[in-house]
Amino acid sequence: MIEVYAPASIGNFAVGFDALGAALAPIDGSLLGDVAVVSAAQSDEFVCSGEYAHKLPSDASENLAYQCLVHFRAHVAPDMPSVKLELKKNLPIGSGLGSSACSVVATFAALDKFAQTNLSQVELIELMADFEAIVSGGRHYDNITPCYLGGLQITGDLIPDKSIALPVDENWYYVAAFPGFSLNTAKARSVLPKELSMHAGVEFAQRLSAFSSLLLTQRFDDALSIMQDDIAEPYRAPLIAGFSEAKANLPALGAEVVSISGAGPTLFTVCKTLEAAEKCAQWLAQNYINEQGFCHICKLDNDGTRQLTVL
Ligand SMILES: Nc1ncnc2c1ncn2[C@@H]1O[C@H](COP(=O)(O)OP(=O)(O)OP(=O)(O)O)[C@@H](O)[C@H]1O
Ligand SMILES: N[C@@H](CCO)C(=O)O
Structure with a gap:
């Protein structure tokens, strides 16, 4: 049996729409992500369990993890013995x-290990991105590569091996607050402008390249000072109840940055001290999340996808 964990991630990371993402590790040691378990069986079977399993279609053929298994058997490892695949769906949908990246990454990584197919990093990332594209309405790697490789990744087709890790200040804390309602990624992409002006394109390129260079030269405070999302946040903020109030209130509590994680509605902050992160988390718990929501103070998960058990 092979059991693989894949962590949650912050897509876009404010300055890198579709191109930058970071994997999350709650500081209380809990696991925030999906788990795929592959074991030998008489014939292929699929089980979806976990806190959010009931939010997914009951028909296995509509579950991305099962679709990954079907694809893997058809195109990657036709001779793999029959398996039982269990997806522990621990992350809320939308x-x-x-x-969705978490489910796809955990499943392909577990199948690759079980079948000993030893796919290269790039082969696996491409496979994973194909499936992420099916649901999100656009091919992007900013959840896939941090989830798979860990850390903060600048990522995309232009980038050698699809992804390059960037350093961050070890002292930074990230507060991730899921408000308890879903926002469909395809819908959150549909509100974005289809084209950027020349000015906006140049500014986006400047900001992302400067941010990356500043991190690589350990000028972390300068990097934080330009960490802002002008591409997606202005269009998505109206879709997320409470986001604008949080953005207005959290800086006074010590948030250096307040932005949308991926397509939302999870909000994230970057804080320079644990004290500031705790104050932000408390405010978010009282003012942003409902009974179905949650809030975690995190560091980056530098290990990415990993095996929990091998039997
Ligand atoms: N294993 C799975 N995990 C997540 N979504 C799945 C899975 N299998 C099928 N789906 C479907 O894929 C769609 C995912 O929608 P969406 O892209 O909005 O969510 P998401 O990937 O969970 O979002 P986000 O990346 O913002 O966390 C939903 O319609 C969901 O029912
Ligand atoms: N970069 C993506 C992340 C969501 O999956 C977006 O913002 O739409």
């Missing part, structure tokens, strides 16, 4: 935490 959360902005890279939920």
Whole structure:
């Protein structure tokens, strides 16, 4: 049996629409992500369990994890013995935490290990991105690669091996608050402008390249000072109840950055101290999330997708 965990991630990371993403590790040691378990069986079977399993279609053929298994058997490992695939769906759907990417990454990584197909990093990332594209309305890697590789990744087709890890300040804390309602990624993409002006395109390129260079030269405070999303946040904020109030209130509590995680509705902050992160988390718990929501103070998950059990 192979059991693989894949962490939640913050897509876009404010300055890198579709191109930058970070994997999350709650500081209380809990796991925030999906788990795929592959074991030998008489014939292929699929089970979806976990807190959010009931939010997914009951028909296995509509579950991305099962679709990954069907694809893997047909195109990657036709000789793989029959398996039971269990997806432990621990992340809410349409959360902005890279939920579908988590299921896809955990499943392909577990199948690759079980079948000993030893796909290369690029082969696996391409496979994973194909499936992420099916549901999100656009091919992008900013949940896939941080989820798979860990850390903060600048990522896309132009980038050698699809992804390059960027350093962050070890002292930074990230507060991720899921408000408890869903926002469909395809819908959150449909409100974005189809084209950027020349000015906006140049500014986006400047901001992302400067941010990356500043991180690589350890000028972390300068990097934080330009960490702003002009591409997606202005159009998506009206879709997320409470976001504008949070953005207005959290800086006074010590948030250096307040932005939307992925397509939303999860909000994230970057804080320089644990004290500031705790104050932000408390405010968010009282003012942003409902009974179905949750809030975690996190560091980056530098391990990415990993095996929990091998039997
Ligand atoms: N294993 C799965 N995990 C998540 N979504 C799945 C899965 N299988 C099928 N789906 C379907 O894919 C769609 C995912 O929608 P969407 O892209 O909005 O969510 P998401 O990937 O969970 O969002 P986000 O990346 O913002 O966390 C939903 O319609 C959901 O029912
Ligand atoms: N970069 C993507 C992340 C969501 O999956 C977006 O913002 O639409």
